[in-house]
Amino acid sequence: MSSVSEGTILDVRAIRRDFPILTRQVHGHPLVYLDNAATTQKPQAVIDAELGFYREICSNVHRGVHELSGRATEAFETARGRVRRFLGAADDHEIIFVRGVTEGVNLVAQSWGRANVGPGDEILITAMEHHSNIVPWQMLCQDKGATLKVAPINDAGEVIPEAYAALLGPKTRLVAMVHQSNSLGTVNPVRKMIEMAHVAGALTLVDGAQAVAHRNVDVRDLATDFYVMSGHKVYGPTGIGVLYGRAELLEAMPPWQGGGDMILSVTFERSTYNQVPFKFEAGTPNVAGAIGLGAAIAYLDQVGLELAGAHEAGLLSYATEVLTAIPDLRIIGTAREKASVISFVVDDIHPHDIGTILDGEGIALRTGHHCTQPVMDRFGVAATVRASFAMYNTREEVDALAVGLGKVIEVLG
Ligand SMILES: *Cc1c(COP(=O)(O)O)cnc(C)c1O
Secondary structure, three states: OOOOOOOOOOOHHHHHHOOHHHHOEEOOEEOEEOEOOOOOOOOHHHHHHHHHHHHHHOOOOOOOOOHHHHHHHHHHHHHHHHHHHHHOOOOHHHEEEEOOHHHHHHHHHHHHHHHHOOOOOEEEEEOOOOHHHOHHHHHHHHHHOOEEEEEOEOOOOOEOHHHHHHHOOOOEEEEEEEOEOOOOOEEOOHHHHHHHHHHOOOEEEEEOOOHHHOOOOOHHHHOOOEEEEEHHHHOOOOOOEEEEEOHHHHHHOOOOOOOOOOEEEEOOOOEEEOOOOHHHOOOOOOHHHHHHHHHHHHHHHHHOHHHHHHHHHHHHHHHHHHHHOOOOEEEEOOOOOEOOEEEEEEOOEOHHHHHHHHHOOOEEOEEEOOOOHHHHHHOOOOOEEEEEOOOOOOHHHHHHHHHHHHHHHHHHO
């Protein structure tokens, strides 16, 4: 790894050299990658780790007595330990490998939810949740005769504290909340929200898909019951993610998928289940992905998330300043606590057209509802254009975005 950050300023040029894709051209222009909230690019260390698994130690985990299986198992479990430290969890057994946030939420809704939620119970979410933190709860509520409640947000895109407090009650079984919104950038005061949920007697699940890439997260400091993250949004591989759950909860929860590795013994009459985390990891896991995620976390540790977050905060305020100066451009999501995402619309120009024209300039942005249709409804728009930043982005790239937008408005405005 070539990037070494010293002092208080991120060495962005060194960081960029660690990400091979950033040197490529798109439509004859240098790639300006501003779609990091959808997925981040991968440093060479992560690519090497995945490749290294397949070239050197490819084998199934937890089963074989042979050398390669032992090495693969060790690498897989080392990655689990890295994730445990990354999230500040107490024990490796509290870290369950899943495909990503989507699967993590579904696991909790299906396993914990089916065992603990009944008719008349309530699940509380916020109005800024990603579809993956809405639909699994909807499905559970429909099955169980429970009710899904939604804490509203204000015009800035912040949860309204009084409304949130009023929705918490003795029927609330669980509160599911996003740590950092992918479409608005809002950073929720999750520590406080968790505390309030616990006072009401509810459990909590935090969707950390965005947050973990931009700030240090400590699940014990937050005191959350569940926390979910996806590897691919923290510079790791796709198809791997993590569910953190408090040990007592996980131990009491029934398995949600049956198969190999999650059992201790099987007869046709009955099976006995393995201990956590294996009880929840049926079948062959994404071994290479987990090892790649471990490498991504090691990379982040080396760079320093605090430095990266500070750099991204600088980019966000610069981009906000630059975009605000563009006439007819409206920023959607102006929370006081906000990070790394800037969503906007331009009068009379369809977001899709903006995205397509900017793609021609090599600028990768996301346009659409960002899997948060209720947020679009709340702000009375069908879609937004979203620029989202990672540690390798630069002010020059923000300038390129502004120049590109100027061209779009000239042509279509
Ligand atoms: C990306 C994202 C998800 C879904 O993550 P997957 O990796 O697709 O499962 C959920 N919530 C937020 C806030 C996201 O940004």
